[in-house]
Every structure is written in structure tokens, then in C-alpha cells.
Amino acid sequence: MAREAGVSQATVSRALRSNSSISARTREKVIEAARKLGYIPNELGRSLSTRATGRIALVADLDNPLWPMLVGQIHDELASRGFSLTLLAERGDPVGMETKLLSGWADGVIITSAHLHARLPKELAQRKVPVVLVNRALEDLSADAAVADNLAGGRASAQLLLDSGHTRLGALFGPTDTSTGQMREQGFRDVLAEAGVSLPKSRVRYGPFAFTHGRESLPALLKGRYPPTAIFCANDIIAIGAMNSAHEMGVRVPEDIALVGFDDLDQASWPLFNLTTVRVPFEAMLRSAVSMLVERLSGYEGPGRVQVHPIMTVRRGTHQAAARPGEDGGAA
Structure with missing residues (x-):
């Protein structure tokens, strides 16, 4: 292995123990050589x-x-x-x-x-x-x-908002490089497509499963000529961030904007949030x-x-606002 990595045997030994004296570049060379040769060092303490x-x-x-x-x-x-x-x-x-x-x-x-x-x-x-x-x-x-069942959860969220009278929907989706982000988005989009309801790019934002995504993205969604009346959030943390942003803007939930989260974390049931969401059986x-x-x-x-x-839909208090006149609004 030392010959493959172009280093001494002592360097190989220190690199495999993550010794701080070995640079990251040298350690990567040793690990790549070990991977190529199929070498797995034994842990001494076992x-x-x-x-x-x-x-x-x-x-x-x-x-x-x-x-x-x-x-x-x-x-x-x-x-x-x-x-x-x-x-x-x-x-x-x-x-x-x-x-x-x-x-x-x-x-x-x-x-x-x-x-x-x-x-x-x-x-x-x-x-x-x-x-x-x-x-x-x-x-x-x-x-x-x-x-x-993230696909079913995305579908259930879309159906819940449609059944509540919303047809001008928006979404704060999660990261596209995760199965959870992809499947929740796919399920949500599938139901809208089946119902003939559009989801234009102006009403969609992507971001991490983080509070900051909801807080920073909500104002952008509400700026358009035809802003959404309801938003699907890819997890509860995003939804709570959006709720905080709405509070700062003087936007009422659910009277002005309905929200649905995903996960059913403990905070979702707090009276302060009372968040409608999708329960994941963690x-x-x-x-x-x-x-x-x-x-x-x-x-x-x-x-x-x-x-x-x-999964299971948990109906609380953030999705029930009545549809407003002119809600179809076109593909703004």
C-alpha cells in the first residue's frame, strides 16, 4: 500500500490512524490506495x-x-x-x-x-x-x-389544500439532492397535475430543511401579482420559519396564507403554532x-x-382559510 500511495509505511500507519501530523492530501492518497487494494485495517481495541x-x-x-x-x-x-x-x-x-x-x-x-x-x-x-x-x-x-412514505405524504398535503378550497398554491420544497426532498415534491406535484392545478416557478422555492429557508423564502413567494393562498412546506421547521416571517410581515395564518408542514415534530402541536402537518412515524x-x-x-x-x-395527515389550524375570489389567478 505504501508503494501504491507513494509514501513510507510509517506514513501509511499514521494516516490510517488519522494522526494529526499527516496532511489531509496525504491521508486522501493513502485512503485511495487502501480502497484500490481492498485493504481494511483492523481496529486494535476490538x-x-x-x-x-x-x-x-x-x-x-x-x-x-x-x-x-x-x-x-x-x-x-x-x-x-x-x-x-x-x-x-x-x-x-x-x-x-x-x-x-x-x-x-x-x-x-x-x-x-x-x-x-x-x-x-x-x-x-x-x-x-x-x-x-x-x-x-x-x-x-x-x-x-x-x-x-414521503410520496404519499406529499400527495396527502396537496389533496388537503385542494379540499380546503385552495387552487393557487405555492411550495417551499427541500433540497433536491435528498430522497425526502424529491419524493415529497413529486407527490405534491402529482396531485396538482391530476387536478389540473398549476404550480408556476414564481410560487416555488428550494432550500435546506431549515428554519431560515422558511423565514427567508416566504416574502419572495408573496411578492407576485397572484401570490399563493396556501403553501406546502417540506418539513415542520421550514413551516415554522414561514410562520415567523408571516408574523413579522403582518400576514395572518391561515386567514391570509395557509400552511402545511411535514414530520409532526413536537413543536407542531404547540398552541403557538398549531401546525397542520404530515406525521412521520419516527x-x-x-x-x-x-x-x-x-x-x-x-x-x-x-x-x-x-x-x-x-404517514398520517394531522389536521390542526393552519390550513383551513376559505378560498378568496379570483383565486385561480393564472400562472403568475
Whole structure:
């Protein structure tokens, strides 16, 4: 491997341990050489008899406010099965994290924030490291995943707004490089197309699953000649950001603008928000993800499984405004 990477054996050893004396560029060369040669270093701390650590790594995007709320549930589910949980944040040194996970540092990996072109899940699957995706899935990856029925959730949101009398709709969609963002958008658009209702570009904004997306994007949606009377938000955090922006602008919810979120976080039910949303069964999703991972650790070697969990519409107080005259408004 040292010859392949063009460095000394000592440098290889330090690079694979993520030693701070090794530059990121050199470490990447070593990792690429290891990948090319199919080399997986053994973690020293593991049991020599079982080759198991009892540790599960959780890879999460801590900028997404959803996952800090759920780490405790994942921890408890793993603990009930005799595993400890170590959280790895998707920031800092991705090469070092990949090296650690490929080395056998943990028995298995749970990934909660996979993007469609993410390399880590594919590397883990290729090296036969037990891995399960939660909330998001990758179509070109044969790995286990536990997800919500995001397509059905997008469809349910659109139908709810149409049934409430809205035909001039807008959307604050999520990131296009995630399965959740894509499927929720597709479901929403499919129902509008079936109903013959347009969704012009002027009434659509894309952004992260973040409070700032809702807060900063709502004013732009309301500037047009025919602004939407109702907006689908790709998650509750976006919707709460939009509600805060509406409050600052003196726009009433739902009297002036109706909103629907997605996820049904605890905050959605707070009287301050009373947000109509789509409930994702996170607890069931996490349980099924842990179960699939434990089955892999117990010897299951079958093809990747995707467990799709049903969603439920939760009607509260942000979607019920009556349609106003001239609501069809054309494709502004």
C-alpha cells in the first residue's frame, strides 16, 4: 500500500490512524490506495475472540434540527439490544471519519443524512460493513433503509389544500439532492397535475430543511401579482420559519396564507403554532432500522431491504382559510 500511495509505511500507519501530523492530501492518497487494494485495517481495541466492539456509529447532520431530537430514541433502542451508540457529526474531517468506519471501529453504522450522491454509504456497503439508512434512501445502493412514505405524504398535503378550497398554491420544497426532498415534491406535484392545478416557478422555492429557508423564502413567494393562498412546506421547521416571517410581515395564518408542514415534530402541536402537518412515524422507523442492522450483525446476508412506513395527515389550524375570489389567478 505504501508503494501504491507513494509514501513510507510509517506514513501509511499514521494516516490510517488519522494522526494529526499527516496532511489531509496525504491521508486522501493513502485512503485511495487502501480502497484500490481492498485493504481494511483492523481496529486494535476490538475483542480478539469475537472481533466485535459492541459499538454502533450514528452519522448525522447536526445542522438539521430534527436529528438531535431523535438521538436519544436511537440510543435507547440500541441499548435495549446490548449496543452502545457513538455519534459522528457530518462535519470536520470526512476522510478521517470514513477511515475510522471502514477500519471496523464500529460493528455497524446508522446514517440519517445521506444525500443522493453520498460516497460513504456506498463505500460501507462495498466493504461489507453493516449499514442502515434512516429517513432517506439511495436508489442505486443495495443497503437496508427505513423510510416514511414521503410520496404519499406529499400527495396527502396537496389533496388537503385542494379540499380546503385552495387552487393557487405555492411550495417551499427541500433540497433536491435528498430522497425526502424529491419524493415529497413529486407527490405534491402529482396531485396538482391530476387536478389540473398549476404550480408556476414564481410560487416555488428550494432550500435546506431549515428554519431560515422558511423565514427567508416566504416574502419572495408573496411578492407576485397572484401570490399563493396556501403553501406546502417540506418539513415542520421550514413551516415554522414561514410562520415567523408571516408574523413579522403582518400576514395572518391561515386567514391570509395557509400552511402545511411535514414530520409532526413536537413543536407542531404547540398552541403557538398549531401546525397542520404530515406525521412521520419516527419511533417505528428507528425500531425497524435498528432491527435490520442487528439482523445484519447476526449473519443476515440477503439483498438490501427498504421498509416504508405509512404517514398520517394531522389536521390542526393552519390550513383551513376559505378560498378568496379570483383565486385561480393564472400562472403568475
